[in-house]
Amino acid sequence: MKNGQLKPGYNLQLGTNSQFALAYGLYPNPTDTRTLKPFLQSIQTLELFQHIVADAGYGSEENYNFILDDLEKTPLIPYGTYQKEQKKSYKKSEANPENWTYLEDSDQWIKPDGVVYSFKNYSRRTDKYGFEKDIKIYESDPIQASEELDQLARTEKGNLKQIQYNPTWNYFKNLVKDKLTSKEGARIYAKRKVDVEPVFGRMKGVFGVRRVHVRGQKVVETEIGFLLMSMNLTKLAKKIVQDKRNKKKNTDDSAGFHLKQLNLSVFFYLLASFCPASFPLTIILK
Template identity: 55%
Template sequence: MIMYKEYNTNQLSLELNLAYDIPMNHEVRLISLFVDSIPNHVLLEDKSHTGRPAFHPAMLMKMTLFAYARQVFSGRKMVQMNEEVIPMKWLSQDTYVSYKTINNFRSSKHANNLIKTAFIYFTLLMRENGMIEDEALFIDGTKLEADANLYSFTWKRAVDKYEDALNGKIYEADNIQGTEELEKLSKTESGRQKQIHYNPTWNYFKELIKEELHSEEGSRIYAKRKIDVEPVFGRLKSVFGVRRVHVRGNRAVQTEVGFLFMSMNLTKLAKNLASKTSHTQKPHSDFFILIVFKTEITVWFYLKLLFAQPLFSFGYHFSLNAGILIIPYTEIIKMKEAILWQKRILQKLIWN
């Protein structure tokens, strides 16, 4: 059996500390509920069966999502939250977690795969309940500063200063056109002739997309970018205050961006649910619809939508060769088996 420390947010004993009573409509309960709905075969990873039990990934994921929702991105500040903020103490069940544990989790391969899979569950759930639309697929981007030295870029005045020297090198290059030097440069290390291939197919697709965007229907859909896409980056930078990443490394940056967007999704969903249930004691029973995995092709198509859904599943696209996550068919079968259990948990939602 895999060694994990005991972790359960369900009340199994008499609560002695009444200060830990979290309001039923608090967003931290939604975060906890969503993470608990992820099957164990996705949450848990292969760990050593000996030694000290590891912290449960569900607890670390909940703590990270809630900290990001509160615009806290430092591992040490997350530890401070765990000591001072009651909802965070409720998530961790008043368990001390060091900043190294949190940082190691955020930068791990397991967390990277976990947050990507979590987007699948979240996107399908929102779509099946009519909370997001698939009328249009938007792909957009924004610039975030890397966690690097402030002066690790080139100033314009430095370029202007050395412009003459650069132009001089270009002039020298022009002089060797058609000479032995050019012949040497045109060869590979093995002595073969270097080749350049032109692919007109991509230009064809560019022109095709350009025509679609300028059509009447394309213009109508493209106009939605101002409503569905651009506000996401505005909220990311203005409300969450994220203008640079807080970790280093390709995989760690991917994971952090995933946690950022998922925390944005959950906070927005919490407000949406609160507004819908503010006039009633219990949400309508039709709100929860069973997620149906139809075929492998359908799931793969939804997975492509995962990276840029308009309302709640905002983009998870990286320019650093992140690629698209493709779930094997065997994993889809496991997901299908876990759906009934997932629905039972979801129906215990906050306002029961």
């Protein structure tokens, strides 16, 4: 918990569209990164959606790879340093290899100060969850163009400097960056905060739910399922009443056109985006 206390709880993953809860799941993982893949795998209607929209907490090489290659969907999910990389200081930083000059023919990087780094070897890293990453290791050349560069090419202990480059991760980063900055991607991603966040707001503010009152994942899932169904039904009832009021205000022709237009709009957004987000739930032990 944020106050330093350790309490039993679940990480609630919720997928929404137009502020209606479409799918949910409970996970013991405290972070969102490890929950996205099993959550998406559990959704039976995922073929209806083309875009997976989420915040930066879900951005990772494994998740991008799963969404693009396995699901064949479009991830509109920023990575952890996405906002930082938009700053001028980051784009001008000489310490950032992305701002260096790359020589494709010789597979070398040239730092702005003139130090040349050449490819040394590949390194395969496996995280504790079994996901493998292929890293390219570059090392500064022992002989540079000048004595000054020779000194800059070495650490304080006299070792040649190295940099690590992950081609797959950088490919995903550039792809996601292009998607998020495109006209369509920016429009869809902008809807995330007004789509999924209000659902959690209603859950806590209107329905007063911050904790569950049962133990065991199955029964907790049942309790949350009833809660989300009631939230969907109340929202649907409100929408039906509002549509009837709008229909009375218009003529028969205009009302028919309005309802047809509404159906097309809902269908369009259904195909456009699917917004997963998380919310921590605490168990009240009795």
